[in-house]
Amino acid sequence: MYRIAVVGATGAVGTRMLAMLVESTLPIEEVVALASSRSAGKQVRYGDQLLTVQTLTADSFAGIDIALFSAGGAVSKRFAPIAVEAGAIVIDNTSAFRMDPNVPLVVPEVNAQALTTHHGIIANPNCSTIQMVVGLEPIRQRFGLERIIVSTYQAASGAGQQALNELMRETQAVLDNKDSEPAILPVAGEAHHYPIAFNPIPQIDVFEADGYTHEEWKMIHETKKIMLGDMDAAALKVTATCVRVPVPIAHSEAVYFEVSDKNATADQLRDALTGAHGVVVQDDPAQQLYPQARNAVGSKATYVGRIRPDQEVAGAFHMWNVSDNLLKGAAWNSVQIAETMMDMNLL
Amino acid sequence: MYRIAVVGATGAVGTRMLAMLVESTLPIEEVVALASSRSAGKQVRYGDQLLTVQTLTADSFAGIDIALFSAGGAVSKRFAPIAVEAGAIVIDNTSAFRMDPNVPLVVPEVNAQALTTHHGIIANPNCSTIQMVVGLEPIRQRFGLERIIVSTYQAASGAGQQALNELMRETQAVLDNKDSEPAILPVAGEAHHYPIAFNPIPQIDVFEADGYTHEEWKMIHETKKIMLGDMDAAALKVTATCVRVPVPIAHSEAVYFEVSDKNATADQLRDALTGAHGVVVQDDPAQQLYPQARNAVGSKATYVGRIRPDQEVAGAFHMWNVSDNLLKGAAWNSVQIAETMMDMNLL
Structure with a gap:
């Protein structure tokens, strides 16, 4: 006990x-x-x-x-x-x-x-890293993984309860045509605050000297440490753009990735993901079935869908990845x- | 006259x-x-x-x-x-x-x-194509352009005035803890409608048989036709994930691209963009200066920022690109x- x-x-x-x-x-x-x-x-x-x-x-x-x-x-x-x-x-x-x-x-x-x-x-x-590696690890195991380029759609609650409150308060102010002074987002303690209501903000955490945000840095180096045991591993190239969007809870990610097996197919990738630990595949375009943030709130799972091959580069694919940033994240x-x-x- | x-x-x-x-x-x-x-x-x-x-x-x-x-x-x-x-x-x-x-x-x-x-x-x-090519053409002219991988953050108004109204109506309903039945988005006339309020939707326009949406298809083939005169040009590889986000007006785009000149630097790219026709560079991370949708509404310009090199791939860069989808788009x-x-x- x-x-x-x-x-x-x-x-x-x-x-x-x-x-x-x-x-x-x-x-x-x-x-x-x-x-x-x-x-x-x-x-x-x-x-x-x-x-x-x-x-x-x-x-x-x-x-x-x-x-x-x-x-x-x-x-x-x-x-x-x-x-x-x-x-x-x-x-x-x-x-x-x-x-x-x-x-x-x-x-x-x-x-x-x-x-x-x-x-x-x-x-x-980091929350955005966790859901991405959950969705990619079954693919890495079976097909090898060489490259990740991710763009995120991250919820306000990733910056804490105050940021979540700010989103809701600001949104009501916009609908009421009133002013609402942002005080938390994009980063508490930074010099400038911007409205998240109805406005994507391409800054999560502070900027590094190289022009990446620390959130982007985390996605790059944490992914390498988790998957390969080395935060600077060269065998897997990772790059990221992290964006806060007007969503309360649940991060979404557009993940482009390249596998080692250049003959891999989207069907094989879906097979590898189906039943994988922590993963739920929601992928049926004909039925307009794909992961959505609102459906992921309160769930421990990582939802993946829109799995499709690049049309011009063998071994390259896209995935849409959604999870509750406060739970699995x-x-x-x-x-x-x-x-x-x-x-x-x-x- | x-x-x-x-x-x-x-x-x-x-x-x-x-x-x-x-x-x-x-x-x-x-x-x-x-x-x-x-x-x-x-x-x-x-x-x-x-x-x-x-x-x-x-x-x-x-x-x-x-x-x-x-x-x-x-x-x-x-x-x-x-x-x-x-x-x-x-x-x-x-x-x-x-x-x-x-x-x-x-x-x-x-x-x-x-x-x-x-x-x-x-x-x-297409709106999302226009702002992307405006932001990339000065770079293509000077450094050559081989590859584009774009993830979009598209405003509800891209689907028309009714979709914009739906976003605002649904958002108020969520804040009031009331129900609001979506009837327009993601695509008017499709079988299923989903809430856009506080919820990114990874579907714009209908799905093609290959798993891409028609919006993604447009970004791929229109970009090739505009830049190279051939909708199937192989010299420039383009792929896209198009996402509707809870924003009324102005599309944002996370654009990853690879230039032919593998020695190009981010400073050189900013130089090429500064003063380019239709482009406004807003790129100073130290001042938290980057394009934002709310600032682009009502402007004819395409705003670009967050220009930074990939850390592991020579000649690869990111850009954040924002424009009023109803005006320049x-x-x-x-x-x-x-x-x-x-x-x-x-x-």
């Missing part, structure tokens, strides 16, 4: 971590909800119970077996080592440790084996890592 | 054709607003005047010099030859004649010279074709 702490329990991801724990196969003795002092005393739902949020301190992890972190990179950097010192396994949803060579970056459908190398901290990948993948570690006798 | 007919004068594009004519350099004697009998008698604005809409008939084109069509492919197929027979130059915004080898498909910034080959009908390309390009023909002494 495990004692589990959820750090950032009041957030968009934290509340869903609690919901995923309720559905989990983990035998749970107790769940402790932790957050900053600002949220202490609030109540959060855990199944039929209401948990009172406690202030996160260095003493919070005594007796905790598993600590799920989703309270921002700074909190993880400070408290994850403390939790490990106290004997907990940390599963961290922030980007704080993802590129640390001593920290496995895990999507259970893809690289559960990397969990065996952990030193107390396991990193949960965050809360569910974290809880799933814990379940997988239990199944692998790593807890 | 020209007598000009606007066919489909009450539509999202037709009303903007009238607005573009007001701003045009064309010397205009009279503008005649035409539409189906359902709209006859309505009034539409042409500058300070209100024009009374007349029913389109086979007799509508007597004395007309230029007929701008935007009332659907079936109307163009029936009435464009009649207008030509009556002595008018037809500039057709539908897809009816775009792939006819005897009909030039023209974006004045790219292939004005094709206008010299016309036989009475000039086709206006439709009404303005049509009127601009007429202006260009006048300047070339083809009227």
Whole structure:
């Protein structure tokens, strides 16, 4: 029986971590909800119970077996080592440790084996990366994978509950022909804020010096680390354009990819994906069946469709990939890592 | 002095054709607003005047010099030859004649010279194609262009005024937690309709047998015809994923492309685009400056930014491309074709 702490329990991801724990196969003795002092005393739902949020301190992890972190990179950097010192396994949803060579970056459908190398901290990948690798790994296994070019259509909730609230508030203001000053998106803390209501924004996270955003950087390097164990692996070329769109929950992705087997067909790809762990194929153009964000909300699955070959380049294909960014992209993948570690006798 | 007919004068594009004519350099004697009998008698604005809409008939084109069509492919197929027979130059915004080898498909910034080959009908390309070729032609001229992979973020108004209304009505219903039955999008007349409110839809126009939508087919083959004069040109490989997003007006596009000059740099590309006809470069990540749909509405320009090299493939780049789909994507390009023909002494 495990004692589990959820750090950032009041957030968009934290509340869903609690919901995923309720559905989990983990035998749970107790769940402790932790957050900053600002949220202490609030109540959060855990199944039929209401948990009172406690202030996160260095003493919070005594007796905790598993600590799920989703309270921002700074909190993880400070408290994850403390939790490990106290004997907990940390599963961290922030980007704080993802590129640390001593920290496995895990999507259970893809690289559960990397969990065996952990030193107390396991990193949960970026939301947009997770759903993409879930949809591509069955193809990589069977046909090889050489190239990914992805354009994303990412939901506001990927930037947190406040960003989701901003989308809804701004949208109503536009419909009422009123002003609404953006204060969160595209990136909280940046100099300029732009309306997400009815307006795609081609910036997620801050810009790197090379003109890519950090979100794009994450999709490139996390994909390589998850699939090939090396954040700079040259065998798989990856590039990305990440765009925030006026959607509350569920990311969509237009994924172009090239496989090694130049004779592969779209039917063979669909075969490889059908029944694959975590994947649901929705692909019947004649019936106008393809994944849609609104249908993915609340589901743990990654939905794939519109699988079709490039007309001019052998071995090149497109896929439309949709998943709930707060579940498979965050809360569910974290809880799933814990379940997988239990199944692998790593807890 | 020209007598000009606007066919489909009450539509999202037709009303903007009238607005573009007001701003045009064309010397205009009279503008005649035409539409189906359902709209006859309505009034539409042409500058300070209100024009009374007349029913389109086979007799509508007597004395007309230029007929701008935007009332659907079936109307163009029936009435464009009649207008030509009556002595008018037809500039057709539908897809009816775009792939006819005897009909030039023209974006004045790219292939004005094709206008010299016309036989009475000039086709206006698809909206998503126009802005892409405007943004890429200056690069193609200087560095050569071998490959385009585009993912679009297309506005509801691309499917007409009714689709735009549906987006706004559905969005309000979602905010009010009420039901709203979609009836137009993704494609009027198709079996299934899906909500566009807060939901990207990866279908624009009907599906072809090969799994591509007709919109994607258009982006592929129209781009080749406009840039290389051959809808099946092999020298430029093009592929596309077209997605409708909850935006009223202005299409955005994530464009990946490969140039022939493998030593080209992003700075050189920006140089080639700066000052290019119809292009505005908005590209300063340090200032969070990049094109946004909301800023493009009402402008005739195509905005480009986020120009950056692929990190692993020489000669490969990304661009974010935004333009008002109803203006440069439709009404303005049509009127601009007429202006260009006048300047070339083809009227």
